[in-house]
Amino acid sequence: MENKSSASEASRTPEKGQNKRIFTVILVLLLLAASGAFVYKYLESSELAKQNQLTxxxxxxxxxxxxxxxxxxxxxILKIAQLGGEIDTLLQIKTQLEEEKKAFRKKAYNQINDLQGKVNGYKELLLAQDEEIERLKVLNDSLMVENTELKVAANNLNESIKDLNQSKAKLEEKVATASKLKVEKVEILAISSSGKERPSPFKNRHIDHLKINFEIVENRVAPIEGKGILVKITGPDGNVVFDVAAGSGTFMYEGRESFYTVKKDILFDRNSQALTFLYNKGSDYELGKYVLEVFTDDYKMGEASFIVK
Structure with missing residues (x-):
């Protein structure tokens, strides 16, 4: 009995050892399979992480x-604007670019290629604008040279015009001076009530009225036109002999209003012309020296004096 029992136990011992080895092999295979899957998942995850980081x-x-x-x-845009180029289209592109920047972060990663293409397109646009800038620089340099030449020519022309205007002004001044009328042969007479004429000096009793004769000198430069000839008599007290009823009035001389004693309107035809003025004061003259001046327009034609004693 003991021999049979020992034989039975001996036969089960190799079987148990074999089963244990098989279990161990299976366990190792399972562990290897699990570790392989882990490694694969790890590598896959690492690759995705790299791809995400790259993206x-x-x-x-x-x-x-x-x-x-x-x-x-x-x-x-700033450079082209400074050079006088057209920037409206660029401003529209700039607005569009800013809108794309705002929306950029909201778009999916698969738009990278599209954006990169647009970046390349903008680079080409910038290169084209660089060429436009260079073209405008050349054009502006050319225009600057032309503008400088035009300014020099304009300055020379302005100088010529200035010289001509100065010459014209001097000529006009000479003509204006030459065209001024003058009087000569001024004669002042006292006419008594009996009609007798006396030269200066004269007494009050000899003066019924004054007779003033003079001659306007011939002037071939002066225009043919109507002229108002004014006679102004200033007494020894500095006051003008003045009587509105006798034809006195006022006129402008050197920017100031002045009185005249008597006036006569004539047509001056450039020829010598003799004029006679009669003035009745209606009262005695103060004793002393009187100054007689002849005016037309705004200038003096001549003067003389007489004395009442």
Missing amino acids: QEQLDQAYNDLDSMSNELDTR
Whole structure:
């Protein structure tokens, strides 16, 4: 009995050992399979992380490039505006670019390629604007040279015109001076009530009225026109002999209103012309020296004097 029992136990011992080895092999295989799946998942996760990081970096780079393009476009717009170029289209593009920047962060990662393409497109646009800037610089330099030449020519022309105007002004001044009328052969007589004429000096009793003769000198430069010839007599007290009833009045001389004693309107035809004025004061004259002046327009034609004693 003991031999049979020992044989039975010996036969079960190898079987148990074999089962244990099989279990161990299975366990190892399961562990290997599990570790393989873990490694695969780890590698897959790591790759996705790398891809996500790369995607984010690309997004950041694209956004930075877009922002850089916006700043560069600002620079080009400013330069083209300073050079007188057309910037309306660029301003529209700039507005669109800013809108795209605002919406950029809200868009999905799959737009990276589109944005990169736009960045490249904006780069090409900037290059084209650089060419436009260079063209405008050349044009402005050319215009500046032409403008400088025109300014020199204009300055020379202005100097010529200035010289001509000065010459014209001097000539007009000479003509105006030459065209002024003058009087000569001034004669002042006292006429008594009996009609007798006496030269200066004379007494009050000899003066019923004054007779003033003079001659306007021939002037071939003066215009043919109507003239008002004014006679102004100033007494020894500095007052003008004045009587409205006898034809006296006022006129402007050297910017001031002045009185005249008697006036006569004539037509001056450039020839010598003799004039006679009669004036009745109606009262005695103060004793002393009187100054007689002849005016027309706003200038003096001549003067003389007489004495009452």
